[in-house]
Amino acid sequence: MSVCFNDRYLRDFVAPHELDYLAPQVRLAHDQLHGGSCVGNDFIGWVTLPADYDKEEYARIKAAAARIRQQSKILVVIGIGGSYLGARAAIEFLHGAFTTALADKAGETVVYFAGNNLSGSYLRDLLTLCEGKDFSVNVISKSGTTTEPALAFRIFRELLEKKYGKERARSRIYCTTDRAKGPLKSLADREGYETFVVPDDIGGRYSVLSAVGLLPIAVAGADLDALMAGAAEMMEATRDPDLAHNPAYRYAAYRHLLGMKGKQVELLACHEPAFQLMAEWYKQLFGESEGKDHKGLFPASVIFSTDLHSMGQFIQEGSRLLFETVVDIGDDGASVPIGEDPENVDGLNFLAGRDYAFVSRKALEGTLLAHVSGGVPCGVIEIPDRSERSLGGLIYFFEKACAISGALLGVNPYNQPGVESYKRNMFALLGKPGYESLRGELEAKLAD
Amino acid sequence: MSVCFNDRYLRDFVAPHELDYLAPQVRLAHDQLHGGSCVGNDFIGWVTLPADYDKEEYARIKAAAARIRQQSKILVVIGIGGSYLGARAAIEFLHGAFTTALADKAGETVVYFAGNNLSGSYLRDLLTLCEGKDFSVNVISKSGTTTEPALAFRIFRELLEKKYGKERARSRIYCTTDRAKGPLKSLADREGYETFVVPDDIGGRYSVLSAVGLLPIAVAGADLDALMAGAAEMMEATRDPDLAHNPAYRYAAYRHLLGMKGKQVELLACHEPAFQLMAEWYKQLFGESEGKDHKGLFPASVIFSTDLHSMGQFIQEGSRLLFETVVDIGDDGASVPIGEDPENVDGLNFLAGRDYAFVSRKALEGTLLAHVSGGVPCGVIEIPDRSERSLGGLIYFFEKACAISGALLGVNPYNQPGVESYKRNMFALLGKPGYESLRGELEAKLAD
Numbered sequence: 001m002s003v004c005f006n007d008r009y010l011r012d013f014v015a016p017h018e019l020d021y022l023a024p025q026v027r028l029a030h031d032q033l034h035g036g037s038c039v040g041n042d043f044i045g046w047v048t049l050p051a052d053y054d055k056e057e058y059a060r061i062k063a064a065a066a067r068i069r070q071q072s073k074i075l076v077v078i079g080i081g082g083s084y085l086g087a088r089a090a091i092e093f094l095h096g097a098f099t100t101a102l103a104d105k106a107g108e109t110v111v112y113f114a115g116n117n118l119s120g121s122y123l124r125d126l127l128t129l130c131e132g133k134d135f136s137v138n139v140i141s142k143s144g145t146t147t148e149p150a151l152a153f154r155i156f157r158e159l160l161e162k163k164y165g166k167e168r169a170r171s172r173i174y175c176t177t178d179r180a181k182g183p184l185k186s187l188a189d190r191e192g193y194e195t196f197v198v199p200d201d202i203g204g205r206y207s208v209l210s211a212v213g214l215l216p217i218a219v220a221g222a223d224l225d226a227l228m229a230g231a232a233e234m235m236e237a238t239r240d241p242d243l244a245h246n247p248a249y250r251y252a253a254y255r256h257l258l259g260m261k262g263k264q265v266e267l268l269a270c271h272e273p274a275f276q277l278m279a280e281w282y283k284q285l286f287g288e289s290e291g292k293d294h295k296g297l298f299p300a301s302v303i304f305s306t307d308l309h310s311m312g313q314f315i316q317e318g319s320r321l322l323f324e325t326v327v328d329i330g331d332d333g334a335s336v337p338i339g340e341d342p343e344n345v346d347g348l349n350f351l352a353g354r355d356y357a358f359v360s361r362k363a364l365e366g367t368l369l370a371h372v373s374g375g376v377p378c379g380v381i382e383i384p385d386r387s388e389r390s391l392g393g394l395i396y397f398f399e400k401a402c403a404i405s406g407a408l409l410g411v412n413p414y415n416q417p418g419v420e421s422y423k424r425n426m427f428a429l430l431g432k433p434g435y436e437s438l439r440g441e442l443e444a445k446l447a448d
Numbered sequence: 449m450s451v452c453f454n455d456r457y458l459r460d461f462v463a464p465h466e467l468d469y470l471a472p473q474v475r476l477a478h479d480q481l482h483g484g485s486c487v488g489n490d491f492i493g494w495v496t497l498p499a500d501y502d503k504e505e506y507a508r509i510k511a512a513a514a515r516i517r518q519q520s521k522i523l524v525v526i527g528i529g530g531s532y533l534g535a536r537a538a539i540e541f542l543h544g545a546f547t548t549a550l551a552d553k554a555g556e557t558v559v560y561f562a563g564n565n566l567s568g569s570y571l572r573d574l575l576t577l578c579e580g581k582d583f584s585v586n587v588i589s590k591s592g593t594t595t596e597p598a599l600a601f602r603i604f605r606e607l608l609e610k611k612y613g614k615e616r617a618r619s620r621i622y623c624t625t626d627r628a629k630g631p632l633k634s635l636a637d638r639e640g641y642e643t644f645v646v647p648d649d650i651g652g653r654y655s656v657l658s659a660v661g662l663l664p665i666a667v668a669g670a671d672l673d674a675l676m677a678g679a680a681e682m683m684e685a686t687r688d689p690d691l692a693h694n695p696a697y698r699y700a701a702y703r704h705l706l707g708m709k710g711k712q713v714e715l716l717a718c719h720e721p722a723f724q725l726m727a728e729w730y731k732q733l734f735g736e737s738e739g740k741d742h743k744g745l746f747p748a749s750v751i752f753s754t755d756l757h758s759m760g761q762f763i764q765e766g767s768r769l770l771f772e773t774v775v776d777i778g779d780d781g782a783s784v785p786i787g788e789d790p791e792n793v794d795g796l797n798f799l800a801g802r803d804y805a806f807v808s809r810k811a812l813e814g815t816l817l818a819h820v821s822g823g824v825p826c827g828v829i830e831i832p833d834r835s836e837r838s839l840g841g842l843i844y845f846f847e848k849a850c851a852i853s854g855a856l857l858g859v860n861p862y863n864q865p866g867v868e869s870y871k872r873n874m875f876a877l878l879g880k881p882g883y884e885s886l887r888g889e890l891e892a893k894l895a896d
Contacts, residue, residue, distance in 0.1 A: 008896075081757030098573040100549060105577060116754045118811050120782035120804035121834075122721050125546045129553060148753060150794035151807070154787055183793045205758075264769055265713065265746055273570050284758030291759075291766025298713055298767060299759075300748050305596060306565045308870055309529030310653075310732030311739075311747075316866030318739025319746060321712055334568035339602055345631045346598035350880055356568035359599070359878060363566050366873030369890055374869065386569075418764030421822065422756055425814030430807060432798055442817055448456075 002230055002393035003237075005247035006328075006380040007254060009368055013323075013377035014257050022253050022408070023243040029407035030241040030249070038407060040414030045201030046399055049209055050231035050392070057196060058224070061211055064174055064194060065218035069109045071172065072136040074129070076156055077216045078115035079140035080148045082204020083176070085284050086395075087216035088113055089277035090208060093391055094222055096274040103220070111220050115139070115152030123152065127159070135160075136172040138219075140212055142198040144177055144184025147426070176211050203414050205285050206399055209392070223388045230392025237393075238400045248397050251325070252405040254379055259297050259409075263323040263377065267315065268301040270327040271364050274386060276303055278327075278394075285398055289406050289413035296409065305363050316374045323377040327394075328364060331385045332357065450678055450841035451685075453695035454776075454828040455702060457816055461771075461825035462705050470701050470856070471691040477855035478689040478697070486855060488862030493649030494847055497657055498679035498840070505644060506672070509659055512622055512642060513666030517557045519620065520584040522577070524604055525664045526563035527588035528596045530652020531624070533732050534843075535664035536561055537725035538656060541839055542670055544722040551668070559668050563587070563600030571600065575607070583608075584620040586667075588660055590646040592625055592632025595874070624659050651862050653733050654847055657840070671836045678840025685841075686848045696845050699773070700853040702827055707745050707857075711771040711825065715763065716749040718775040719812050722834060724751055726775075726842075733846055737854050737861035744857065753811050764822045771825040775842075776812060779833045780805065 007014075032038035033047065068075050077087060091111060092099055103110045114126055137160060139153045160169040176196040177184040188195045196211035207213065209231055218224050238248040255266060266286070268279050279301030290296035302311050315322060338359070340352035351359060368378050381397070383390040406413030428435035428442055455462075480486035481495065516523055525535060539559060540547055551558045562574055585608060587601045608617040624644040625632040636643045644659035655661065657679055666672050686696040703714060714734070716727050727749030738744035750759050763770060786807070788800035799807060816826050829845070831838040854861030876883035876890055 080754065084754075085758060096569055096573050098570075098577060101552070101577055102573055104549070104552075116757075117719075117721055117751070118753050118804060118808040119720050119722070119780060120784040120808070121544055121780045122546075123784050123804065124782040125544050125550055129546060129549055145794045145796070147796065147807070150796055151786060151799070151804070154789055154794070154796075155784070158787060183795070187791070187793045264767060271565075272567050273565055274567075280758065287759045287762040287766070291762025291764075293765065294768050296762060296766040298746075298748070298762065298769060300746070303565070305870075306528065306532075309564075309867065310533060310728065311735045312870060313864045313866040314735040314739025314744060314746065316739075316869050317741065318735070318744040318866075319712060320742050321746060332567060332569045334572040336568040336571050336603070338599060339606060341602055343635070345635045346593045346602070347631070348593070348595065348598055348602075351599070351878060356566060356571065356599070359595070359874075360566040360568065362877040363870070363874045365894055366875075366877050366890070367870040369893055370869035370873050374866070416761045418761040418766075418822070419757065421764050421818035422753075422760060422811070422815040425818050426807075426811045427814075429810040429814050430799060442814070445817055446813055 002383060002390050003234055003247060003397040004382040005251045006382055007250060009372045009378040009380065010254055012372065013261070014254060018257050019243060019250075019253055022257065025408060026243045026249050026253055026404060027241045029404045032407065033403055040412040043201055043203045043206070043414035045199050046206040046209070048235070049202065050228055050235045050396060053210070053228070054197070057211060058214070060194070061196060061214050061218060062224060065215060068136045068174070068219050069221075071134060072109055073133040074135035075109055075111045075138060075216065075219045076126070076130070076135060077111060077113050077138045077140065078149045078152045078156065079113075079212070080116040080146060081284065082207050083140035083149070083198075083212055084113055084116040085277070085281045086208025086213040089281035090213060090217045090222070090391060091220040092277040093274055093386060094388065095220060097276065099220070108221065109219055111216055114156065115149035118148060123155065130159070136174065138174040138176060138215055139184065140176040140198070141184055142178050142182065144182045144187070147423075174215065176215065205288055208281070208395060226388035227392040230389035231396040233389075234393040234396035234400075238397065248400040249404050251379060251381065252401040252408065255297060255323070255325070256405055256408045258323045258377055263321060265298045265300055265322045267322050267324045268299065268327065269304055269324050270329065271304045271360055272329050272332055272386070273303055273306070274332075275327060275329070279303075282398060285402050286405070288416050288419075289402050290409055290411055292411050292418065295411060304367060308367065315371055315376060320375055323379070324371055325379045325381060326364070326368065328380050328382045329386055330383065333386055450831060450838050451682055451695060451845040452830040453699045454830055455698060457820045457826040457828065458702055460820065461709070462702060466705050467691060467698075467701055470705065473856060474691045474697050474701055474852060475689045477852045480855065481851055488860040491649055491651045491654070491862035492851075493647050494654040494657070496683070497650065498676055498683045498844060501658070501676070502645070505659060506662070508642070509644060509662050509666055510672060513663060516584045516622070516667050517669075519582060520557055521581045522583035523557055523559045523586060523664065523667045524574070524578070524583060525559060525561050525586045525588065526597045526600045526604065527561070527660070528564040528594060529732065530655050531588035531597070531646075531660055532561055532564040533725070533729045534656025534661040537729040538661060538665045538670070538839060539668040540725040541722055541834060542836065543668060545724065547668070556669065557667055559664055562604065563597035566596060571603065578607070584622065586622040586624060586663055587632065588624040588646070589632055590626050590630065592630045592635070595871075622663065624663065653736055656729070656843055674836035675840040678837035679844040681837075682841040682844035682848075686845065696848040697852050699827060699829065700849040700856065703745060703771070703773070703853055704856045706771045706825055711769060713746045713748055713770045715770050715772045716747065716775065717752055717772050718777070719752045719808055720777050720780055720834070721751055721754070723775060723777070727751075730846060733850050734853070736864050736867075737850050738857055738859055740859050740866065743859060752815060756815065763819055763824060768823055771827070772819055773827045773829060774812070774816065776828050776830045777834055778831065781834055
């Protein structure tokens with residue numbers, strides 16, 4: 001299987017009987033999830049998605065991606081939250097931290113993201129990058145009314161219509177939205193934009209393997225078949241209700257037990273800079289699924305060895321509220337040999353002839369041993385490489401682990417009631433009709 | 449003054465008398481810092497740096513930056529930790545998240561960073577970006593022997609010498625290193641590379657306003673005079689020992705008091721994507737200064753509104769271990785008006801004619817009120833804009849606050865003994881001469 005969970009560096013912190021005692025609860029959570037009786041069971045379409053996806057739409061996604069790559073030098077993906085993070089994370093995982101610069105240099109289609117913030121300067125800069133380039137837009141919003149993407153879509157749609165004329169602009173707008181209803185779906189039908197579906201039974205943070213993520217990922221040149229096959233493989237591998245044999249469940253169980261012992265922060269660590277956005281995706285998945293009812297581990301992340309020179313001191317010797325989960329990527333696909341320096345200025349000639357991968361491997365091992373000896377429990381998620389197959393497996397692994405972890409915590413892992421609070425306040429302060437009384441109340445507080 | 453600390457949304461969580469009781473300790477910390485008797489007083493050169501910098505070197509930095517901008521399309525800055533984060537953070541703060549793509553499009557010199565990790569694929573991709581482009585190198589390392597930058601420098605130096613010949617390569621290598629000793633200084637003197645100084649009395653994480661940060665920042669086109677003036681202004685503004693009148697000390701006092709009440713995670717939040725790397729710089733500053741003796745707040749960060757759709761749920765309703773510090777940037781320098789949509793598809797016509805800045809402001813205010821009502825204490829650091837002057841002020845503000853915060857915590861804010869642990873293990877596992885016995889021990893553990 002493409003994803004393994006290695007608990008070697010957790011055993012000093014969690015005893016075998018603790019896992020044994022938890023196993024029946026894990027099995028119950030498994031049965032409720034697979035039997036469809038779990039809390040939040042309206043949103044568990046992701047469980048079987050790697051096998052049960054819409055094959056006709058899947059073919060259209062590939063065709064649309066090929067068309068976009070042919071017609072445009074830039075694809076602007078407009079979306080926020082689950083309609084943003086998964087696609088961006090997957091693309092950077094596969095193509096690395098320099099993905100946009102490399103695509104630009106190679107003359108390939110560059111994927112940029114908009115509508116995920118309210119910064120005017122971000123938008124202005126992105127508009128500058130689009131100047132003089134053919135571009136297309138993929139707007140992703142189930143409702144079509146979420147403020148950030150809706151405002152960005154207003155601007156990019158107008159720009160497209162100005163640049164290409166209303167008629168030709170139509171073939172450059174791709175809408176990923178509700179199957180049947182909502183203003184974006186109505187607009188797309190009226191204007192003849194091609195549409196893809198945000199499934200009803202899959203929440204935003206679980207949607208990366210639906211059209212939401214797949215279209216941008218395909219435009220960036222990825223092999224969707226391998227991605228889905230990796231996820232399907234992991235779906236099979238995590239179908240076992242037995243805690244002892246299910247890697248996703250073992251990860252979920254350990255994090256639950258460590259949380260109960262006062263390790264309130266999970267630090268997801270990876271030695272590849274390409275993983276940075278995947279860590280953001282993980283933060284959304286776990287933070288939004290578990291952070292409710294005043295519960296949940298705080299999800300944080302670091303990239304090593306970069307952050308060993310910033311957060312390393314804290315991890316080694318700071319407050320003991322952390323445990324670490326290391327994503328160990330076996331092979332990053334690059335061979336960079338270290339040369340011999342006749343003068344040996346830096347004293348590193350003992351590494352001459354070695355590859356960067358060797359040094360990185362020893363840094364990973366040395367860091368694990370250092371952190372464990374500093375009292376930081378370290379779990380290790382092992383994947384073979386940065387291929388689409390490994391990525392699909394890793395995505396499904398985290399999703400499955402999050403579902404079980406949320407069940408152990410006793411929360412609904414599929415809702416996000418707290419996200420409405422800032423939106424309601426923002427609408428009131430912006431003067432949205434219908435919010436007049438809240439507006440008065442908030443403005444009084446601000447003036448206080 | 450360019451940086452203010454607004455405690456309006458902290459007052460429900462910390463009573464006035466708590467600050468009063470702490471004021472004498474703050475004054476003591478101030479006196480020890482300014483009198484040079486504090487713990488770690490070998491490393492407090494940063495306190496007076498904005499006034500007492502080497503004017504001759506400063507002029508050379510500007511001249512070198514102009515030369516690099518003229519001679520190269522790419523500057524590769526090689527450094528890790530404090531020799532990486534500050535410069536990159538400053539450049540992105542000033543030029544935004546798309547800084548490299550915008551510079552490339554405008555035909556300006558692009559600043560890339562290397563030697564801050566051990567990823568072969570990162571290096572390979574950066575080498576690809578350099579292909580066919582004129583480039584220069586600024587290697588930053590006090591010792592010249594730190595593994596990550598030393599290995600990267602081997603590769604880029606060889607590439608320069610291959611591309612331009614040994615003679616011409618010399619004028620493209622800039623070394624920021626120890627004033628007098630160490631292998632990098634010796635090499636530079638022997639080869640005739642221009643050198644700049646990593647000051648003896650300023651640690652890496654406090655060094656961004658020395659040559660360490662200034663050369664890359666200047667190459668990116670920034671106004672160094674305004675940057676230093678902003679820092680100098682803040683140096684004056686935070687010279688007042690009185691807690692009631694010193695914004696940096698008030699911030700330090702509040703975070704100390706909140707930490708004692710169980711708020712163990714500080715979440716630095718900003719509504720501008722351009723701030724993302726500054727948040728990383730802040731994490732290094734506070735995490736490495738305070739994370740020792742099993743103490744210290746865990747520093748984390750979010751960018752809003754992006755992360756309101758990922759970590760927002762956790763902040764609003766998850767475990768109550770957080771407090772938030774919001775960096776409020778008054779004016780982001782861009783005007784992007786919202787247009788009228790005749791069909792009002794998204795229902796947002798009530799915003800037509802407004803600017804993005806207005807919506808962003810209301811999102812910031814609405815989020816503050818939402819989080820406070822959810823039980824999250826929120827401090828606000830206010831800066832007027834994303835200018836060099838504000839940046840200089842903000843850098844100094846954080847440095848001064850960190851010094852006092854560390855003193856209140858009873859740690860040495862200037863050392864980082866824990867960073868050696870992973871290095872020692874890594875050297876042993878890499879087979880470095882002299883580490884033979886540790887190597888055996890570690891390999892036994894790995895094989896266990």
